[in-house]
Amino acid sequence: MLPSTLEAVLYAVIVIAGWTFCTWIYNVFFHPLARFPGPKLAGMTQFWKGWRYLIAQDHIPKLFELHKQYGNVVRVGPNELHFSDPAAYGELYHPNRRWKKDPTLYESMTEGAGSWNLLDYPSAKKRREVLLSHFSRKSILDLQHVVQEHMDILCDVFTDHINTTGKSVDLTHAMKCFSIDTITSVCFAKPINATWSPDFKSPMVLAMDRALIILESMVYFRWLRWVVSKLPPSVMLALTKNLEGYNEIRQAFSRQIESILADPSVLSSAPHPIIYHSLLTDGKAYSGKTSITGSMSFNDLSEEAFILVFAGTDTSSNTITTGAIHCVENKDVYQTLKEELRGAWPNLAERPSYEMLEKLPYLTAVIKESLRLSHGVVSPPARIVPMGGAVVSGYAIPEGTIVGMSSCFVHYNESIFPEARTFKPERWLGPQAKDLEPYLVAFSKGSRNCVGMNLGYCELYIAFANLFRRYDLEFDGVSTADLKWVDMYVPLHVGPDMRVFARPVSS
Ligand code: HEM
Ligand SMILES: *[C@@H]1O[C@H](CO)[C@@H](O)[C@H](O)[C@H]1NC(C)=O
Ligand SMILES: *[C@@H]1O[C@H](CO)[C@@H](O)[C@H](O)[C@H]1NC(C)=O
Ligand SMILES: *[C@@H]1O[C@H](CO)[C@@H](O)[C@H](O)[C@H]1NC(C)=O
Numbered sequence: 001m002l003p004s005t006l007e008a009v010l011y012a013v014i015v016i017a018g019w020t021f022c023t024w025i026y027n028v029f030f031h032p033l034a035r036f037p038g039p040k041l042a043g044m045t046q047f048w049k050g051w052r053y054l055i056a057q058d059h060i061p062k063l064f065e066l067h068k069q070y071g072n073v074v075r076v077g078p079n080e081l082h083f084s085d086p087a088a089y090g091e092l093y094h095p096n097r098r099w100k101k102d103p104t105l106y107e108s109m110t111e112g113a114g115s116w117n118l119l120d121y122p123s124a125k126k127r128r129e130v131l132l133s134h135f136s137r138k139s140i141l142d143l144q145h146v147v148q149e150h151m152d153i154l155c156d157v158f159t160d161h162i163n164t165t166g167k168s169v170d171l172t173h174a175m176k177c178f179s180i181d182t183i184t185s186v187c188f189a190k191p192i193n194a195t196w197s198p199d200f201k202s203p204m205v206l207a208m209d210r211a212l213i214i215l216e217s218m219v220y221f222r223w224l225r226w227v228v229s230k231l232p233p234s235v236m237l238a239l240t241k242n243l244e245g246y247n248e249i250r251q252a253f254s255r256q257i258e259s260i261l262a263d264p265s266v267l268s269s270a271p272h273p274i275i276y277h278s279l280l281t282d283g284k285a286y287s288g289k290t291s292i293t294g295s296m297s298f299n300d301l302s303e304e305a306f307i308l309v310f311a312g313t314d315t316s317s318n319t320i321t322t323g324a325i326h327c328v329e330n331k332d333v334y335q336t337l338k339e340e341l342r343g344a345w346p347n348l349a350e351r352p353s354y355e356m357l358e359k360l361p362y363l364t365a366v367i368k369e370s371l372r373l374s375h376g377v378v379s380p381p382a383r384i385v386p387m388g389g390a391v392v393s394g395y396a397i398p399e400g401t402i403v404g405m406s407s408c409f410v411h412y413n414e415s416i417f418p419e420a421r422t423f424k425p426e427r428w429l430g431p432q433a434k435d436l437e438p439y440l441v442a443f444s445k446g447s448r449n450c451v452g453m454n455l456g457y458c459e460l461y462i463a464f465a466n467l468f469r470r471y472d473l474e475f476d477g478v479s480t481a482d483l484k485w486v487d488m489y490v491p492l493h494v495g496p497d498m499r500v501f502a503r504p505v506s507s
Helices: 005-030 042-045 046-056 061-068 086-092 123-134 137-165 169-186 203-222 223-228 233-239 243-264 266-269 275-279 298-329 331-344 354-359 361-376 430-440 454-471
Strands: 073-077 080-083 391-392 394-399 402-404 473-475 485-488 490-493 497-506
Touching: 005 042, 005 243, 005 490, 042 046, 042 073, 046 061, 046 073, 046 203, 061 073, 061 485, 061 497, 080 086, 086 391, 086 402, 123 275, 137 169, 137 354, 137 402, 169 275, 169 298, 169 391, 169 394, 169 454, 203 223, 203 243, 203 298, 203 485, 203 490, 223 243, 243 298, 243 394, 275 298, 298 331, 298 361, 298 454, 331 361, 331 454, 354 454, 394 497, 454 473
Parallel strands: 080 402
Antiparallel strands: 073 080, 391 394, 473 497, 485 490
């Protein structure tokens, strides 16, 4: 009676449904991780986690709930465990434990081999060495004027804005613009000039927020990635009108790479060392040499450029905005910070150096506390237990298991940071403060920690010093209670933007 194709489809559906059902049964009762506690649904299918990220958007609060119920280790996916003891963080991300990154997260939205998505340590190590020398402390000290120049541009816009309109500024987006202009300047000597966008609503910055949600979706729907990669660019553009800025910047980077590959001598006209001096001259630091050794493909270069912009924008700007808002709200912190800065930087016209700012104890405490409460990356950086298995936090974990721990569980731990949810720079001062250092994990730890840490710190010092020395800051209708975020790998802010009145001080 049934046409044979329909019959075939029917059988296929039955087979797939049966197979899925058997997988669930296997996962819950017979999987090597079946002995670990956690929600049954999470053990059954990875869509439990997908649901938490994309639909319920309560991933981190849910993890806190689960650890309260089940203890230090929770099975959060068929093949995945999450830990909560701060000591476990040090074990998972130990410099000697060079575990592979989990491809479902790190390859979810990438087109070439970049430092962030090179999965195994030996291949990542080579790239990291080149970048680490490019972003070394010494290089950043030499490039600090670039950071200060972008801060000055931002301050000009702030001052002009209050003078002409009398209104508040959107600090959330302003800092994103500052970070993206700084990173594109430092890496490519080509700032995208986001800071000049009306009300700081740069199309690129807006597109990056949307891209985060797409990245998280691709983790669960890998076929989506395949579909997207097959679409002609024109269709892509029409479908994703809101990713306009994203495509634009990707193309701008590609054009720069093309022009350098076509004529390496253009490198010598750059005003300061850019990443291609390091990436294209076999890891040698800038020396005017421009021999192209070609160990990286065009796609790899373009991917690396993109990763640096992504990794260096939301992370820094989120730390500045979060920290600044807490300083504005807490009058004691605000006054202490301003006094320290006024003392160390008496003449407004003479910009202090980064080295000098670094030595200021209260500013340093404010920056550490800002990093603690903004977390860097909030998703658990997923790693794969190598052959032979491993012991983590006293548990024997089978090989191939995905393990991770969100930095929030270190930063919010009450035994390490009493009143953990409160902004208290004082905790970083005094003799016991040294003991807290290992628990500041905003840049992560170990073999895959942040390669841009020196630049990150430089941006933080220059931003906090300039904002609080050059302006009187006051809230406009918001407070720290409005600082709400969801886990989209980095914290994606879902509350209202942080608006402040920024009134320039006269001296
Ligand atoms: C306050 C600023 C920053 C914070 C809090 C931060 C935080 C982090 C964290 C937590 C990771 C580890 C992510 C993971 O394992 O999944 C990371 C990796 C990375 N960061 Fe940063 N970052 C900051 C600024 C920057 C800047 C300015 C750059 C660019 C120069 C940068 C480039 C990178 C790269 C390339 C990686 C990947 C390293 C690897 O996988 O081996 N970051 N960052
Ligand atoms: C802004 O206004 C203040 C005082 O009203 C003035 O001193 C300052 O020069 C003005 N700045 C700019 C950039 O217009
Ligand atoms: C940014 O501004 C600078 C200086 O005005 C200019 O040279 C550069 O072309 C601008 N970049 C872009 C991407 O518009
Ligand atoms: C906080 O850290 C301590 C050890 O430093 C640990 O015993 C405790 O379980 C942690 N608290 C939570 C809620 O994970």
